[in-house]
Amino acid sequence: MIELRGLTKRFGAATAVDDLTCTFRPGQVTGFLGPNGAGKTTTMLMTLGLQRPTAGRALVGGRGFTAIEAPMREVGALLDARAVHPGRTGRNHLLALAVSNGLPRRRVDEVLGLVGLTAVAGKKAGTYSLGMSQRLGIAGALLGDPPVLLFDEPVNGLDPSGIAWVRTLMRDLAAEGRTVVVSSHLMSEMELTADHLVVIGRGRLIADTSLSEFLDGATAGLVVRAEEPAFASTLRAAGGTVEIGAGSWVVTGLEAYDVGRLALANQVILTELTPRRDSLEQTFMRLTEQSVEFSGGAR
DSSP states (O other): OEEEEEEEEEETTEEEEEEEEEEEOTTEEEEEEOOTTSSHHHHHHHHTTSSOOSEEEEEETTBOGGGOSSHHHHEEEESOTTOSOTTSBHHHHHHHHHHHTTOOTHHHHHHHHHHTOGGGTTSBGGGOOHHHHHHHHHHHHHTTOOSEEEEESTTTTOOHHHHHHHHHHHHHHHHTTOEEEEEOSOHHHHHHHOSEEEEEETTEEEEEEEHHHHHHTTEEEEEEEESOTTHHHHHHHTTOEEEEOSSSEEEESSOHHHHHHHHHHTTOOEEEEEEEEOOHHHHHHHHHTTSOSOOOOOO
16 A cells, blocks of 8 residues: 655745645555646655655555665556666566565566566567567566556557556456556546546645546436437427437436436437446546646647
8 A cells, every 4th residue: 555645745946746645555456647747757756765755755555665675575666668778688677676676586587478578588678669668667567576566657659459458467466456556648548447546736636536436527418319309309498408419419407317207298218318427538637627737729
């Protein structure tokens, strides 16, 4: 488990992380989301003891990272897939990590097989594509078989099959009872992967909730299908706004109960009456629109 308690980081007059308090719990994939410049990477760096907080604490298993005697057995992290000596082979990179951290050498081949790099383990890391580098970084994070894992943009450079593999891996790791934190800008992928969301903007906490609760608050009307086209006029007369789509309507301004009662009163058969929810991307953008550091203008 990771606990952030009033975590704050200032760089001169700029505040990158502002009194951030939240908990990343075991047994679930937590999507750590925010616009560019929101403070996600800075938060991860402080959690890993790579930057010192201005105030507050980041605790891993109840301790600061620097107090952990065998860090790779406790925490695995992928922050920069290219942070590898380019002249060292993939296997030797992992071997150096294993030897320097007191990990068994056999673990190197185990994680190489797990991430699908066995065939290219003898090639220099500098020749790896971004996707291959991501896999090598994931292998490094898993090397110590740790209970806590942090991944910063782990699917960058991966093809669709690679992205699906990472998704399955993250969920499998969480199912084993590990704490899995994933930062990503791919909202569609987070919608398929995450169980819980921590959303920040300009360094401050915006949301700390389950994915389902986050999306439950994103209802954007009702999808209605009816066998009687004139029923649209009935809905408008009752105060609803009806947007005609391909074979269905999007109705706002009325509850599902109201639509059902109107259909019954007018003897109209409904073939669909379901909530229409915004996607995670749409909800995220609406929630963080005041926290975007850089935005383009219309042409």
